[in-house]
Amino acid sequence: MKILVGMSGGVDSSVTALMLKEQGHEVIGATMSIWGKKEIHKKIQKKLEAMTGNKPTHAACYGPEKIQDIDETRKIADSIGIPFYVFDCAEQYEKIVLENFKKEYLNGRTPNPCILCNSLIKFDILPKMALTNGLEFDKFATGHYARIDKIDNRYVIRRGLYDAKDQSYFLYRLKQEQLSRIMMPLGTYTKDEIRSIAEKHGLKVFDKPDSQDFYAGDYNELLEVAPKHGNIIDTTGKILGHHDGIWNYTIGQRKGLGISASEPLYVLELKKDTNEVVVGGKNKTMKDSLIATNLNWMPFDYLKEERRCTAKIRSTQKPTDATIIPLEDGRVLVKFIDLQKSIAVGQSVVFYDNDILLGGGIIDA
Numbered sequence: 509m510k511i512l513v514g515m516s517g518g519v520d521s522s523v524t525a526l527m528l529k530e531q532g533h534e535v536i537g538a539t540m541s542i543w544g545k546k547e548i549h550k551k552i553q554k555k556l557e558a559m560t561g562n563k564p565t566h567a568a569c570y571g572p573e574k575i576q577d578i579d580e581t582r583k584i585a586d587s588i589g590i591p592f593y594v595f596d597c598a599e600q601y602e603k604i605v606l607e608n609f610k611k612e613y614l615n616g617r618t619p620n621p622c623i624l625c626n627s628l629i630k631f632d633i634l635p636k637m638a639l640t641n642g643l644e645f646d647k648f649a650t651g652h653y654a655r656i657d658k659i660d661n662r663y664v665i666r667r668g669l670y671d672a673k674d675q676s677y678f679l680y681r682l683k684q685e686q687l688s689r690i691m692m693p694l695g696t697y698t699k700d701e702i703r704s705i706a707e708k709h710g711l712k713v714f715d716k717p718d719s720q721d722f723y724a725g726d727y728n729e730l731l732e733v734a735p736k737h738g739n740i741i742d743t744t745g746k747i748l749g750h751h752d753g754i755w756n757y758t759i760g761q762r763k764g765l766g767i768s769a770s771e772p773l774y775v776l777e778l779k780k781d782t783n784e785v786v787v788g789g790k791n792k793t794m795k796d797s798l799i800a801t802n803l804n805w806m807p808f809d810y811l812k813e814e815r816r817c818t819a820k821i822r823s824t825q826k827p828t829d830a831t832i833i834p835l836e837d838g839r840v841l842v843k844f845i846d847l848q849k850s851i852a853v854g855q856s857v858v859f860y861d862n863d864i865l866l867g868g869g870i871i872d873a
Contacts, residue, residue, distance in 0.1 A: 510534040511691065512638055512645040514630060515585065515592070516569075517577035519713045520651030522584045523702045524693055526709055528649060529588060536643060537585040537592040540634045542601040543574050552729050568724035569622065584713060595637040597629055604628050609722075610731055613755040616778030617854030620678075621722045627681035631690065647691045654679055655695035656687060657864075663687035664806045665865040669696045677823040680858045680868035681804045731755060738783035740767055743776070743792065751785050754778040760793060760850025774850065794847040800857050800869035801839045807866060811840060817859045817866060819844070821851055827860050839872060 513525040515537045529535045543549060553572040578594055585592035605625050612619035635648045653668035654676040663684055668674035682690070694702060706714035723730060735752035742748055749767035751757065757765075761775040765787065774793050777786040798821070805811065811834045818827035819842060829845040842857055851871060858868035 509646040510536070510644060511647045511649050512536050512538055512635060512643065513590075514634060514648065514650045515539050515581050516651075517581035517584065517713065517716075518651065518718065519703055519706050519711070519716055520653075520694060522581075522588070522651075522711050522713050523706050524649055524651040525585070525590060526588050526705070526711065527693055528691075529590060535588075535590045536638075536645060537581070537588075537590050538595060538634065538638055538643075539578055539581050539592075540595050540597040540601075540629065540637075541574075541578060542570060542598050542629070543572055544598040544602055548729070548732060552725065555725075555729075568721045569625075569719045570723050571725065573724075580713070584711060587711065593638065593641070593643065595634060595641070597633055597637065600633050601625070601629055606730065612854050613727065613731060614733065614780075616754050616780040618758050618852040619854045620856055623678050623681060623856055626678055627683075627686075631682060631686050635689075646689075648689055649691040649693060651694055652679065652692045653694050653697070653699075654692050654865075656690060656692055659807060659864070662807055666695070667860065667863040667865065668694075670698045671826070673699050675823075676860075676865045677820055677856070677858050677868075680806075680856065680865055682806075683804070684806075687806075727755065728753075736783060738785070740765065740785045740787060742773075743786060743788050748773075748787065754780065754783060754785055757785050759852035793850045795851050796847050797841060797843045798848075798851050798857060798871050799835070799839050799841055799873040801872040803838075803840060803867060803869035805867035807861075807864065810834075817861055819860070820858050821848055821855060821871065830859075832859060840869065 511528050511533045513521060513535055515521040515525060516539060525535050525537055582592050605621050608624055609619055609621050652675045653673040655666040657664050657666050665676050665679055667676045703714050738751050739747045740749040740751055757775045757778060759775055762772055765773060771789050773787040774790060775785060776788045776792055811832060814831060814833045816831055819830040820827050831843045833841040835841055853871050855871050856868050857871055859866040
């Protein structure tokens with residue numbers, strides 16, 4: 509087949525391209541340029557250069573260091589012996605991912621930009637741009653640790669075979685049309701095995717660290733808002749301290765609150781209307797249910813009846829037993845068997861049936 513591989517400059521996508529070529533496929537490398545050229549981007553880039561001497565940190569998937577990553581990716585493609593193309597997706601990324609990121613944080617919610625980027629940019633706009641620019645291909649492949657299967661004439665995602673690197677949580681928003689043309693060859697491998705393959709074939713990225721976050725700098729650089737002073741209060745309304753903007757806090761945060769108390773305090777709620785950060789003891793961070801909206805399902809179009817499953821409210825969590833109950837307004841109520849710590853509005857809850865990804869949604873309450 510002719511396969512377009514989304515390459516990021518990391519070891520996973522590099523080995524994906526290498527493996528597919530060795531299997532006899534005609535492989536084309538492509539990457540998306542998402543770092544913009546506005547004044548804010550230039551300002552952040554100058555700040556990075558002053559701090560690091562313009563040395564790439566590779567600590568995040570969005571930032572000025574990605575400019576160097578594109579050059580490195582081109583060299584990797586050359587060493588594998590495949591053509592390589594760069595597509596400018598910065599404008600779409602800003603409209604779709606960054607605008608949502610800003611809106612959610614300023615409203616006291618905690619978004620997951622990587623999930624939105626996967627479904628609407630990486631697996632959608634990038635391959636469409638390639639087609640628009642005359643590249644023909646049969647499949648689009650990435651280095652995600654997950655597996656694609658077909659059950660009862662519908663495409664589904666299965667968890668990566670090894671839990672430590674499973675990335676299915678970030679892929680729950682993919683649609684049937686997208687899944688029909690996607691390949692994920694790394695779903696049955698461990699990270700160590702992939703690094704070993706890269707080293708064996710002389711790929712210099714074999715020991716390159718993984719990106720650990722969406723953005724390595726201060727989120728305020730992206731939000732572009734002035735400080736907004738408010739109170740930090742406990743659950744009774746007592747003022748314990750002050751803050752410069754609710755967007756500087758996340759649900760479950762314990763460190764950096766700038767207040768002292770007889771017990772460790774955690775962020776429980778971010779109140780946009782009153783500009784307050786609510787904190788409390790560890791016991792108050794535990795909840796047994798949530799409501800999710802903006803749902804996407806894979807084995808079926810919508811949830812018809814109550815269903816037992818396992819669920820995750822964060823990517824690093826092990827799936828835990830839960831029940832999904834459809835509500836009349838199209839949302840779902842999720843009840844957990846065990847109490848869950850620090851459920852954050854704006855994050856995603858993802859559902860599984862054993863290793864099959866059922867779907868997921870955005871935590872609304």
